[in-house]
Amino acid sequence: MVSEWQFEVPTAGSKRLPPDGRYMEALSSQGYGFEAAIADLVDNSIDAGSRNVLVHFLRDAEELVSLVIVDDGKGMNEDELDVAMTVGGRRGYGAGSLGMFGTGLKSASLSHADSVTVVSRTKRSRPVGRRWLMEHAKQGFECDIIDPTYAQDFVDFYQGRPIHFQGTIVRWDGVKDFPRHGGGGQTDRYLHRTVNRLGLHLGLHLHRFLAREDFHITVSVQDVRTGIEYANYGVEPLDPFGYPVPGDPTYPSAFTARLPTLGPLTLNAHIWPPQSSLDEYKAFGAVAEREGFYFYRNDRLVQAGGWNNYRQPEQHLALARVAVDLPDDPDARVFRLTVKKDGVQASPEFVGSLDSAEDPGGRAFTDYLANAERVYREARKRAGVARRPALPPGRGIDPQVRHVIEEELPVLTHDEPVHFRWHKLPNDKFFEIDQEAHLVLLNQHYRAALLGGRTGALNDAPVVKTLMYLLMQDAFQRERMGSRLKDNIELWQSVLVAAARAELDRMAD
The missing domain is CATH 3.30.565.10 (Histidine kinase-like ATPase, C-terminal domain)
Incomplete structure (x- = not known):
């Protein structure tokens, strides 16, 4: 027998407690x-x-x-x-x-x-x-x-x-x-x-x-x-599904997920054409962050990408985008919108319904994901892309640049990243490298010129640091540097010092 105290809490009136001004x-x-x-x-x-x-x-x-x-x-x-x-x-x-x-x-x-x-x-x-x-x-x-x-x-x-x-x-x-x-x-x-x-x-x-x-x-x-x-x-509309021709001619396709609480829910699954340069695909953040679900509430986009705990984002699904018009959910039991309207919290009921979702042709939602991945991989093969693996970008490189590098290059994820730091160096040096620490030291003397007088920060000078990151891959991936690489580094050193001094001269004029 369950005691009555577990259900009933006796009260002795009420009082008004207005919020503090804070x-x-x-x-x-x-x-x-x-x-x-x-x-x-x-x-x-x-x-x-x-x-x-x-x-x-x-x-x-x-x-x-x-x-x-x-x-x-x-x-x-x-x-x-x-x-x-x-x-x-x-x-x-x-x-x-x-x-x-x-x-x-x-x-x-x-x-x-x-x-x-x-x-x-x-x-x-x-x-x-x-x-x-x-x-x-x-x-x-x-x-x-x-x-x-x-x-x-x-x-x-x-x-x-x-x-x-x-x-x-x-x-x-x-x-x-x-x-x-x-x-x-x-x-x-x-x-x-x-x-x-x-x-x-x-x-x-x-x-x-x-x-x-x-x-x-x-x-x-x-x-x-x-x-x-x-x-x-x-302001021009930026339709995240505004491609001229799909990456797979059998898409877009409408998949139906059946939710016990809300009933059938339509998932409009799209596959973008590979290697698109359209703003609708690339203009608003890292591509890997924009794959996944695009939730709309009353025609207003309230989440632009993300898989809502269904799976992790990965480069090979960069072409997969799914439009979902949220149904009326008065108690927010399945979908809860953030106050800022920049994301949707989806319950396990929604996530659990995805694997059994089907389109009119009987294809499973998992087939759609496999097709999106296939289109991406085949496009890379046709382009003859066999890019050399790179060490991951580390501290000092802007996060947005890091995202793009990780999207575009096969990254050696188990290796130490390449980090950047400003440091006091002789004026005839633009940089030094510490192979063991995977560290590029940039000459503090030239920092203000490179930043155009702006205040420095951890991820400043993104263009210079990104170019240095790409140039220094060989130096960090080899245990010992050969004579050709050493000569190249000396060449880069001289040219970059000359360019930095030219920037200093411009500031002085």
């Missing part, structure tokens, strides 16, 4: 990436029925001052804006909504900015505004009310681009990712790098929306003092 700090520490945070705000614009979204970087000469996201959606009146700015505020999410948790606007924004201001206008209401300033929020969830005149002026500034009769503006101030000192071209370099990454991220995760004729995202950079617009371009 909860806002926890809310802003969700680990949002910069691009993912902006994508979360664009989701809100899509839910509001927007046709046009502007991502606006505002600069004052060399200083970046604010980031603004503007849409021409239905907007919010004062009551609706209060709900939107309430932590955990739950607006009425429709069946096709991209929002879920009621925290995205706040957590995405305050993860990257000291304050977030939201101004909105509907067809029937005047512009209204609210601001979360992190310092006020931590002291007791105090949300500022924006002066109505300023709210009107802000809307007027964006009149026609894209706001017409209604819309919403989200402004970030004190953006933590912005360079603190914009001199020396740092702002331009930051914008070039960031705008490119942002375009790729939005183009990928929102590609189904961007492929429609009635939805557009524009990224713009403008000087607030002069009004000069430095950049203005539309």
Whole structure:
């Protein structure tokens, strides 16, 4: 007989325990990436029925001052804006909504900015505004009310681009990712790098929306003092299944996995053509990380690659991508979406259903994986690829470069990696090598010139280090260096010293 105490816990009333103000700090520490945070705000614009979204970087000469996201959606009146700015505020999410948790606007924004201001206008209401300033929020969830005149002026500034009769503006101030000192071209370099990454991220995760004729995202950079617009371009859809001809003519094929909890689930399995140079295949990260499942929720990509514990990523499956539209799972028993919408946690029920999944021709899902691997291997054989194995790249080489090296070369995984370190050396030497430690020492004297004045870091100078890594393979794979290799090293040493000194001279001019 089971004792009653195991089921019943007697209570003696209840009391309200409101969250401490420090909860806002926890809310802003969700680990949002910069691009993912902006994508979360664009989701809100899509839910509001927007046709046009502007991502606006505002600069004052060399200083970046604010980031603004503007849409021409239905907007919010004062009551609706209060709900939107309430932590955990739950607006009425429709069946096709991209929002879920009621925290995205706040957590995405305050993860990257000291304050977030939201101004909105509907067809029937005047512009209204609210601001979360992190310092006020931590002291007791105090949300500022924006002066109505300023709210009107802000809307007027964006009149026609894209706001017409209604819309919403989200402004970030004190953006933590912005360079603190914009001199020396740092702002331009930051914008070039960031705008490119942002375009790729939005183009990928929102590609189904961007492929429609009635939805557009524009990224713009403008000087607030002069009004000069430095950049203005539309984000293009980046379809991860946008190949012209499949790698296997019998694909894509729809496999059906049967889940006891949710019923049948369609897996649209694709095999990319080998050796593709299309941006849709190579532009958004290491290829090995992009094989696997592409989960969509209401047409929004919420996971771009990965096998969700079904198997480990491997180079020979680099052509395999599977599109899955998530079914309605109200209790999140099979699929649980992360708050940041950058991944899906799949239960063992999903993983266990894959081996028995079949397409209409009776092929098993495991046959699909075998076919994807076969296409990859046959393409390498036809190309006559027999690349010499290389020692693995180690510390000092950028992780993204390491991924590509491991994809492109057969790596001697059981050998010690080749590491890089800056070191004080005589000025007539660009580098030294320590064969026993598999270490390349680069001359600290030339570091600033090679970095163009930028601050150094562990994985800096990726081009130079990668070239040195490729050049030094023979030196580290041989126990003793022959006279030809020694002569080559002396040649490289002299030429590289001359090039580094030329860079120093340019800095001095």
